[in-house]
Amino acid sequence: MRFAGRMKPSAIRAVGTIAVTLSVAFLAAPEARAANAVLEGGVKTIESGERAVFNIKGAANVPTDLAAQCTIRDVTGRAAITFDAEGYVPLSAPAVGDRLSLTRGETRDYSLNGAIRPADKGESYIAFSMIDQPASFCFPGMECGGKDKVATKATVECRNVGE
Numbered sequence: 001m002r003f004a005g006r007m008k009p010s011a012i013r014a015v016g017t018i019a020v021t022l023s024v025a026f027l028a029a030p031e032a033r034a035a036n037a038v039l040e041g042g043v044k045t046i047e048s049g050e051r052a053v054f055n056i057k058g059a060a061n062v063p064t065d066l067a068a069q070c071t072i073r074d075v076t077g078r079a080a081i082t083f084d085a086e087g088y089v090p091l092s093a094p095a096v097g098d099r100l101s102l103t104r105g106e107t108r109d110y111s112l113n114g115a116i117r118p119a120d121k122g123e124s125y126i127a128f129s130m131i132d133q134p135a136s137f138c139f140p141g142m143e144c145g146g147k148d149k150v151a152t153k154a155t156v157e158c159r160n161v162g163e
Helices: 009-028
Strands: 042-047 051-057 064-073 079-086 088-090 099-102 108-116 124-131 153-160
Touching (some): 042 051
Antiparallel strands (some): 051 124, 064 108, 064 153, 088 108
16 A cells, blocks of 8 residues: 555545534534523612622533623612622623712613623622712802712613613
């Protein structure tokens, strides 16, 4: 048996068939591609000191992708809302720990894109916490009547993109 540097057509077909089979198997295997996480969306009204928590269901053994949309609205005054998360790795703003400042009547939309780390129990979440906002500083004799009062509540709505 002598190697002439050429492959026979039957060998080329066999190599091509193996490559196609492996490609199809790779694409069909759930572990081989990122799955989408599911956010348990809804509408929540929060007051000072409260949190709106939205649980996320993802695979327990592989990272999953999250694409969600959250809106903060119906703010009753000047509000400071902190974004929090567990198991969520943000690839877009806001980042975990960001403080979101809103004023009366303002509405803000946030597109959340990120990854959910594999968890033993799949207990991942995102949350928006309303923290106490200090009153505006005003020296005696200054005109301070136009300042917004501290917000008493806000509405947070989150949903999966495409819903």
